[in-house]
Amino acid sequence: METNRANNLIELEDKFGAHNYHPLPVVLTKGEGVFVWDVDGKKYFDFLSAYSAVNQGHCHPRITKALIDQAKTLALTSRAFYNDCLGEYEKYVTNLFGFDKVLPMNTGAEAVETAIKLCRKWAYEKKGIAENQAVIVVCDGNFHGRTTTIISFSTDPDSNKNFGPYAPGFLAIPYDDIPALEKALKLPNVVGFLVEPIQGEAGVYTPSDDFISKARLLCTENGALFIADEVQTGIGRTGSLLAVCGNCNCEQNCERQKNTYNRPDILILGKALSGGVYPVSAVLADDEIMLVIKPGQHGSTFGGNPIAAKVAIAALEAVNDENLIQNARKLGAFFRSEMNRIISKSDLVLKVRGKGLLNAIVVNDSETGKTAWNLCLALKENGLLAKPTHGNIIRFAPPLIITKEQITECIQIIEKTINSFKK
Ligand SMILES: *Cc1c(COP(=O)(O)O)cnc(C)c1O
Numbered sequence: 155m156e157t158n159r160a161n162n163l164i165e166l167e168d169k170f171g172a173h174n175y176h177p178l179p180v181v182l183t184k185g186e187g188v189f190v191w192d193v194d195g196k197k198y199f200d201f202l203s204a205y206s207a208v209n210q211g212h213c214h215p216r217i218t219k220a221l222i223d224q225a226k227t228l229a230l231t232s233r234a235f236y237n238d239c240l241g242e243y244e245k246y247v248t249n250l251f252g253f254d255k256v257l258p259m260n261t262g263a264e265a266v267e268t269a270i271k272l273c274r275k276w277a278y279e280k281k282g283i284a285e286n287q288a289v290i291v292v293c294d295g296n297f298h299g300r301t302t303t304i305i306s307f308s309t310d311p312d313s314n315k316n317f318g319p320y321a322p323g324f325l326a327i328p329y330d331d332i333p334a335l336e337k338a339l340k341l342p343n344v345v346g347f348l349v350e351p352i353q354g355e356a357g358v359y360t361p362s363d364d365f366i367s368k369a370r371l372l373c374t375e376n377g378a379l380f381i382a383d384e385v386q387t388g389i390g391r392t393g394s395l396l397a398v399c400g401n402c403n404c405e406q407n408c409e410r411q412k413n414t415y416n417r418p419d420i421l422i423l424g425k426a427l428s429g430g431v432y433p434v435s436a437v438l439a440d441d442e443i444m445l446v447i448k449p450g451q452h453g454s455t456f457g458g459n460p461i462a463a464k465v466a467i468a469a470l471e472a473v474n475d476e477n478l479i480q481n482a483r484k485l486g487a488f489f490r491s492e493m494n495r496i497i498s499k500s501d502l503v504l505k506v507r508g509k510g511l512l513n514a515i516v517v518n519d520s521e522t523g524k525t526a527w528n529l530c531l532a533l534k535e536n537g538l539l540a541k542p543t544h545g546n547i548i549r550f551a552p553p554l555i556i557t558k559e560q561i562t563e564c565i566q567i568i569e570k571t572i573n574s575f576k577k
Contacts (some may be wrong), residue, residue, distance in 0.1 A: 157194050178541060180534055184522045185212025188553045188560055189440040190539065199564050200226030201533075205552050206386045206512065207352070208430035210472045211553040217429040220468035232455055237506075243463035249468060251396070251421060253438035258458035260422030262385035263299025265435035268452065269348070269420045270303065272439065273379050274323075275446045277345035282473070287369050290346045291338045291378075293329040297355030298383055310356075313499045324425065329353060330361035332368050337491040338378035346420075347372075351397035354386035357547035358514035360507050370416040379443070380420035381472050385435070386512070389426040390473045390554050392481030396421070419443060429469035434462045478554040482510040489550070490511060492565045492566065500572050511554055517546045532575055 162179045180198070181494060185193040188211060190200045211216060224239065232239045247256050257272075259265045268532035270290065277288040292298075295307045304447070305313045306320035314320070324536050325344070327334040338344060351366055353359040373380035387397035394400065398416040422444065433456075456462070473479065490513060493506035496513075502525070504516045519525030526542035533540055552564065 159193050163193065163325070171350065174248045174448040174491050178539065180532060180539060186211075187211040187492060188556045197537065198534070199538045199560070199567070201538055201550050201552050201564065203551050204430050205425060206391050206551050207425035207428070208552045209267065209390055209426035210469055210476075211555040212428040212430070213431050214469075214472055216429075217431055217465060217468045220464040221431050221461060224464040227459045228485050229457065229458045230461075231396075231460060233453060237458075237460045237463075239460040239463035240458045243458075246467050247436060247440065251423075251438050252417065254440040255438070255444040257437045257439075257444065257452070259435045259437065259454050260433040260456050260462070261299070262383075262422070262435050263301050263304055264454065264457075265385065265422045265424055265437050266298040266304055267301055267382060268380050268437045269422050271384075271452060272420060272437065272443060272447060273346040273348075274382060275451075276379065277442050280442065280444050281345060283345060287343045288345045288461045289323055289325050289341070290348055290381075291325050291327060291335065292348050292354070293350070295329055295353050295359065296326070296348075296350065297353065297358035298350075298385075306350065329359060329367050331470065332365065332372070335369055336372055339372055339378050344376070344378055346381050348381040348383060350383045352392060352509060352512060353386050354512065355543060355548070357516075358508045358512055358549055360509055363400070366400060366416045370398075373419070375460075379419040380416075381420040381422070383422045385422055385424035388421075388423050389470070389512055389547055390482050391426065391512050391551070392508075393479060393486050395473075395479055399511065426473075427469060428462070428465045429472065432462060432465050433470075434466045434469075435472055438468075444452055446460065457511045473554070476555060481556075482554045485556060485558060486510040486513065488558070489561060493568075496569050496572060498567075502572050502575060508550075511556070512549075512551050514543070514547050514549045517542075517548060521545045529571065529575060533567065535543060536567045536571050538564055538571075 163181045167222040181193045182190045183193045188199055189197055191197050225234055237299055243325035244256050259268055273290060276286045277283040278285055285473045292307045298304045305317055307324035308314045331542050333374055370380050378396045382398050384396050398418060421438040490506050502518055504518050506515050508514055517526040526548050530540055530542055540548050540550055
């Protein structure tokens, strides 16, 4: 139960903050690794990881050190001048992901906006599309952020109702529907396909195994750019460096040679790119696309700042050095098999789906519509924090540093909670 202290802090947010979130009633004050603590000292497993921003675990020493050291040295220059951190980061990140160039931004939504601008400019200047006619194909159930343009092509009424007028130039097709994509790509003025390799916010919708590779191929055949939004799925979360890598079986030191995987034309990263300590996002592409943007045509005051550059290198090195990709793959498979065992003995949970350590259970709540929320409250009492997404779905996404022993304890908490739960 919440104490007075916690309740006061909740009331404070309620009174003075906009009501654009509906948090679980827990007030956190400290984090370390896979754990967070509330203001009354109760310890929890974090099974959300700030929507997969904290893949490397809370307050990772190496990332925190990079942040503090650089903050004391030089925090921000703007891009009006060069700084001595950005180039090194740009070399590191382009090399790691196998692209010619990177354009640094701060939030995921900004990076998606950047990718849209890049795709359109490329279409007009390289593909000869008539001005203002470019169309980008997107998917039903998409989540790409909260800007006015991005919510214009959301299909979730919560995201876009009464926020219009909407930006034109987008066409939504069903997710995981190759015939629909093929049809859409043949329409006039279609220049790109923007897609999440797994739809995170929509409820961890995991497409057919060959969806991404077929989509990649269809974009190539039809002269459209394949734009992967890996803000949530990227950087080890799904058991490969990128979710578009799929089951290529590359190990952590894979050189990411060009065209050896379902390589997007434009790759969008965010969230875990900083390990959650700082807003860092990035758009990667090769020269023939990236260089259509010339000086003065796009930018951001904070994008590519020295702290972001140092933090991102540390965050990516941590993923590599600590074998987080392999850990996510291995423990993800274990977690889903254990969930399936629990599901086989319970009628409260219908199914589990996901990849690596990005998973969700679908709760059977046809009666009240509140079961997933109440189950999350019960999980909280038992020491595990997770959040429902889209009604009856609960996402389970612990930091990728979680050990077999810890995840086993979490599975026991989930099992105990499900078995003792009364709707
Ligand atoms: C979280 C998310 C975004 C938006 O990132 P912000 O940093 O919140 O703007 C975009 N795309 C996907 C797939 C996301 O999960």
